[in-house]
Amino acid sequence: MRSRWVVVWAFAGLGVATQVSWLAYAATTTAAAGHFGVSEQAVGWLANLFPLLFVVLAIPAGVALDRALRPTLAVGAVLIAVGAALRVTVDVYWAALVGQMLAAVAQPVLAGAITRVAAAYLRVKDRPLGIAIGAGATYLGMITAIGIGTAIPDDVPLVVAVGAGFSILTAVAGLVALKVAPGYDRVAAGSPLAVWRAPGVPVLAAVVFLGMGIFVALATWLEPLLAPAGIGADTSGLLLLLMLVAGVAGCVVVPPWAARRSAEPRALQLAGLVTALVCLLLGFLPKLTGFATSPLLGFALLSALPVALAMVERHDPERAGPITSLVWLTGNAGGLVVSLGVGLLLDTPALAFALLAVLGVGAAVLAARLQRHEDQVPGPGRHGELAGSGDAGVRE
Incomplete structure (x- = not known):
């Protein structure tokens, strides 16, 4: 059977729309506070809903995706569209909050489906690239959201309308694409909690916890961390954009390269070490x-997530879905924890960057444990050992 790329690209569009919804007000926080007549902290909650609800809903969303992939994805697409329409048609704070909440509920569904969509619609050899496209779409969505807000800094309704229009169009495209039946069998994997203690899974989750934690902390606090060095908000915003653009390129290049060479743990090690070095230089x-x-940091750090997800799908396709949900859950938890920790160190930027560097080294050390496990399993079938069962249950 041939790969069904139309579904992957439509799904990637929904990934972009999710991030556009998440950061709909991020680049216009002050203007949005004045527009709605609320505090900047209240506007901040329009974004904070996303990681909070992700942590709560990641596992239920994973169960739903395993039991009914296409219907669950369709619900996610509808939630994105309805949330966007509400934000546009009712221009008050409560409508913005409810609209964001609907999109935030959809996020764990769409993020948790990255490996599932690749496994259901792509041939084995195409799956690393499909997973990279799905993960890279999240970073492209961040670039899009920041770009919209930067281009229209003072017109909040127009910013929301542009983002909402894109979200509705991608939701419709996603619903149409989901009419295509999966070409490959998927095995029901049971509860995501059952895979937590599978060999290698806790270590991989810890790597993603640290990696996503570093990225979220930098995305949240880069401007105030660089301000004491005389770097303005416009320059720090450009550095963040460079990081994201390079990250999208890394997502396309690194995961397929690592998969062809069975070098995913080494790619994760390198990402951790590069992140540590760059954080020290920025500090x-x-x-x-x-x-x-900053482009080097984005290329290495942001490509680590699709490398980890592709590694999961290749090692244990039967349980890749629930493992993906757990990895996303721990990654978002890392974003909350590390971002809060760095937020306490804003008065000492060098110390904050040093902390991020230490976390990068920690991620590299954990990735080395994954590599040692790989090296101890002889033969070409060793990639079936991360979580146990190889390629059982997947047919082409």
């Missing part, structure tokens, strides 16, 4: 190194 020499190192 102590930001003006000299910012523009040179």
Whole structure:
């Protein structure tokens, strides 16, 4: 059977729409507070809903995806569209909050489906690229959201309308694409909690916890961390955009390369070490190194997530779905924890960047444990050992 790329691309569009919804007000926080007559903290909750609800809903969403993939994805697409329509048609704060909540409920469904869609619609050899496209779409969505807000900084209704129009169009495209039946059998995997203690899964989840934690902390606090060095908000915003653009490129290039060479753990190790080095340079020499190192950081750090997800799908396709849900859950939890920790160190930027560097080294050490496990399993079938059962249950 041939791969059904139309579904993957439609699904990636929904991934972009999710991030556009998440950051709909992020680039216009002050203007949005004045527009709605609320505090900036209240506007911040329009974004904070997403990681909070993700942690709560990741496992139930994973169960629903395993039991009914296409209907669950359709519900996610409808929630994105309805939330967007509500934000546009009712221009008050409570409608913005409810609209964001609907999109936030859809996020764990769409994020948790990255490996599931690849497994259901793509041939085995195409799956690393399909997973990379799905994960890279989340970063592309961040770029889109920040770009819309930066281009229209003072017109909140127009910013929301542009993002909402895109979300509705991608939701419709996703619903149409889901009429295509999966080409490959998927095995029902049971409860996601049952895979938590599978060999390698806790270590991989810990790597993603640290990696996503570092990224979310940088995305949240880069501007105030660089301000004491005389770097303005416009420059720090450009550095973040460079990081995201390079990250999208990394998502397309690194996971297929690592999969062809069975080098996923080494790619994760390298990402951790590069992240640590760049964080130290940003902490102590930001003006000299910012523009040179931020793309390198994005390329290495942001590509680590699709590398991890592709590794899961190749090692244990039968349980890749629930493992993916757990990995996303721990990653979002890492985002909350690390971001809160770095937020306490804003008065000492060098210490905050040093903390992020230590976490990067920690991720590299954990990835080395995954590599040692790989090296101890002889023969070409060793990639069936991360979570136990190889390619059982998947037919082409």
